[in-house]
Amino acid sequence: MNKRFRSLAIIVYILVCTLVSSASVIAVLLELRAPWLYIAVGASVCLGAAALYVFTATLMREDRSYHGADYAAMIDSITGGVLVLDGNERVYTVSEDARHYLDLPEYAIGMSRNEVIRDDELNRCIDLAKQGQSSLTEFTSHGTTLRVLIDPVIFSGQIVGTMMLLLDMGEQLTLEKLKREFAANVSHELKTPLTSIQGYAEMIATGLASKEDVPDFAERIQKESKRLLALISDIIRLSSLDEGAPESEREPIDMAEIADECRDVLLKSAEDHGVTLELDTESFVIEGSRSLLSEMIYNLVDNAIRYNVPGGSVLVTVKNGLVSVRDTGIGIPEEHREHVFERFYRVDKSRSKSTGGTGLGLAIVKHIAMKYGGRISLESEVGKGTEIKIAF
Ligand code: ADP
Numbered sequence: 001m002n003k004r005f006r007s008l009a010i011i012v013y014i015l016v017c018t019l020v021s022s023a024s025v026i027a028v029l030l031e032l033r034a035p036w037l038y039i040a041v042g043a044s045v046c047l048g049a050a051a052l053y054v055f056t057a058t059l060m061r062e063d064r065s066y067h068g069a070d071y072a073a074m075i076d077s078i079t080g081g082v083l084v085l086d087g088n089e090r091v092y093t094v095s096e097d098a099r100h101y102l103d104l105p106e107y108a109i110g111m112s113r114n115e116v117i118r119d120d121e122l123n124r125c126i127d128l129a130k131q132g133q134s135s136l137t138e139f140t141s142h143g144t145t146l147r148v149l150i151d152p153v154i155f156s157g158q159i160v161g162t163m164m165l166l167l168d169m170g171e172q173l174t175l176e177k178l179k180r181e182f183a184a185n186v187s188h189e190l191k192t193p194l195t196s197i198q199g200y201a202e203m204i205a206t207g208l209a210s211k212e213d214v215p216d217f218a219e220r221i222q223k224e225s226k227r228l229l230a231l232i233s234d235i236i237r238l239s240s241l242d243e244g245a246p247e248s249e250r251e252p253i254d255m256a257e258i259a260d261e262c263r264d265v266l267l268k269s270a271e272d273h274g275v276t277l278e279l280d281t282e283s284f285v286i287e288g289s290r291s292l293l294s295e296m297i298y299n300l301v302d303n304a305i306r307y308n309v310p311g312g313s314v315l316v317t318v319k320n321g322l323v324s325v326r327d328t329g330i331g332i333p334e335e336h337r338e339h340v341f342e343r344f345y346r347v348d349k350s351r352s353k354s355t356g357g358t359g360l361g362l363a364i365v366k367h368i369a370m371k372y373g374g375r376i377s378l379e380s381e382v383g384k385g386t387e388i389k390i391a392f
Contacts (some may be wrong), residue, residue, distance in 0.1 A: 013051050020044040081146075081166035084153065085126070089113040092161060101141040101166050122164070125150040129162040138173065139166065145173040185344045186235055189359070193224040193231070227356055234360040237295070238343070241367045249289045255297075256281035258290070259318045262297045266305060274310035275327075277301070282319035286392060288372050296368040299361040300325040300388055306355040307386070323374075324389045331382040341366040341376070365390075 024041035071093075075082050081098030085091060094108045094116075104116055117123055125135040129152045139146045146166045153161035200217040203209040209217055259281050270277040286293060297316070300323075304314040308329035317324040332340060336347045344359040346352040352359060369376050369390045380386040 010051055014048055018044075018048060021048065078165075080168065081164075083116070083164040083166075085113055085162045085164075087160050091116055097168075098164070098166055101139075101144075101146060103141075122148065122150070126162050126164075130159060132159055141166075144168055145177075147173065182343055189231055189344065190228070193228045197221050197224045197228070227353070227358070230356060231358045231360070234358045234364060237364055238360060238367065241364070241371065249291070250287055251290065252285045253288055253290055253293050254283050254285055255293065255318045255323060256283040258294050258297055259316050259323075262294065262301055263316070265298065266301050269302070270305050270314065273305050273308060274312075275305050275308045276313045277305070278313065278315050280315065280317045280319070284319065284321055284392075286372055292368045292371070296365050296390070297323060297325070299365050303361060304329065304386070306357065307351070312385075321392045322389060323392070324387060326385065326387040328385040331384055331386055332378070332380040333382050337378055337380060340378070 021041055021044040024044065072095075075093055075095040076097070078095060081101045082093065082095040083091065083098040083102065084093040089112060091104075091108050091111045094102075094104060098104070099106070099108055102116055104111070108116060113123075113126065117126065119139060121137055122139060125137055125148070128135050129150045132152050132154075134149070134151045137148050137150070139148045147169045149165040149167070151163050151165075152159045153163050200209075200221050204214055204217055259279055263277055263279055267277060297318075301314060301316060304325050304327035308314065308327050312328040314325065314327045317326070332347060336345075339345045340347065341362045343363045346357065346359050351357075365388075366376055368374075372392060374390040374392045377389045377391075378386065379389075
């Protein structure tokens with residue numbers, strides 16, 4: 001039976017009962033001495049009351065189920081968490097996701113604002129919402145950065161509560177943050193060599209530098225320019241990796257061959273540092289870009305030479321889907337190990353700069369390795385050396 005038909009039937013029944021009761025009352029008033037009339041009065045009043053009770057109870061039950069299970073399912077299916085506080089600052093509605101983000105118990109309905117919102121920024125935004133202002137803010141929960149929209153709930157022109165929408169945009173926000181940091185670092189890193197180039201050039205141009213100083217200043221200008229160029233090409237490389245630029249040059253690459261070429265290029269640098277460079281290779285093939293894979297091995301070997309000690313050694317192993325570069329250099333202290341793959345992170349800034357480092361080498365290595373499904377691992381001991389492995 002549908003709801004409307006049932007309600008109509010009950011209303012008709014109540015009307016009939018009322019009519020019969022009225023007739024009975026009239027009969028009593030007219031002193032018609034018929035006992036069945038008294039019984040009819042009593043029965044009709046009782047039945048009417050019972051029907052009224054059933055009618056309201058049914059409506060209430062339906063009402064409760066609408067605002068209960070169905071309503072909860074609706075709120076839970078919204079992408080993101082929803083929390084509504086009523087005019088008394090008590091939880092009116094809360095979705096499953098919002099309970100998770102705000103660490104609330106299963107029965108959070110009715111809890112006070114102080115119990116559910118413990119973050120200062122969220123509280124500030126709720127205060128603004130109570131004055132009719134909407135706010136957009138960020139909130140970190142369980143390691144996820146959420147974007148939070150807080151609005152006043154307005155009914156008939158009155159603010160009757162506050163509504164909060166918590167959206168999980170973690171990956172996007174982290175990316176935005178990284179980009180902001182990267183842009184700030186890039187300008188700083190570019191400015192430093194340019195400032196010293198400008199300084200030396202100005203001293204030569206204005207005649208402030210003595211004749212004997214000129215060759216030295218010119219050499220410094222040359223060194224800084226070289227570093228600047230290396231930095232710019234690393235930045236361009238990273239940006240194109242970030243963009244996921246289409247790879248025109250994907251082809252089968254023999255990693256042993258790449259390691260061989262790399263040794264040829266870096267042999268002179270190894271000699272200059274007093275470091276021996278050895279290879280242990282067996283051919284294995286990766287489908288990828290020759291220049292990227294070559295840059296990956298080059299950066300690892302270049303670091304192994306630059307962060308080495310005179311008389312030290314570097315061993316490059318390429319076999320069975322594994323690339324490993326092991327050195328007997330200065331090593332990386334434990335607290336720095338998890339950071340060295342971050343952009344512009346350096347353990348020893350002056351050593352990195354004086355050896356032509358850009359602070360981007362390992363970030364590029366990590367990016368390229370990930371691009372081709374490689375898993376990177378690092379083992380190091382201070383004063384003994386470092387080994388970086390990439391398993392494909
Ligand atoms: P950089 O251009 O400064 O060398 P990288 O991204 O290549 O930047 O490396 C980040 C930092 O990690 C370096 O500054 C250095 O402190 C450290 N590092 C990298 N490779 C080695 C290594 N083989 N031995 C010791 N320290 C290393």
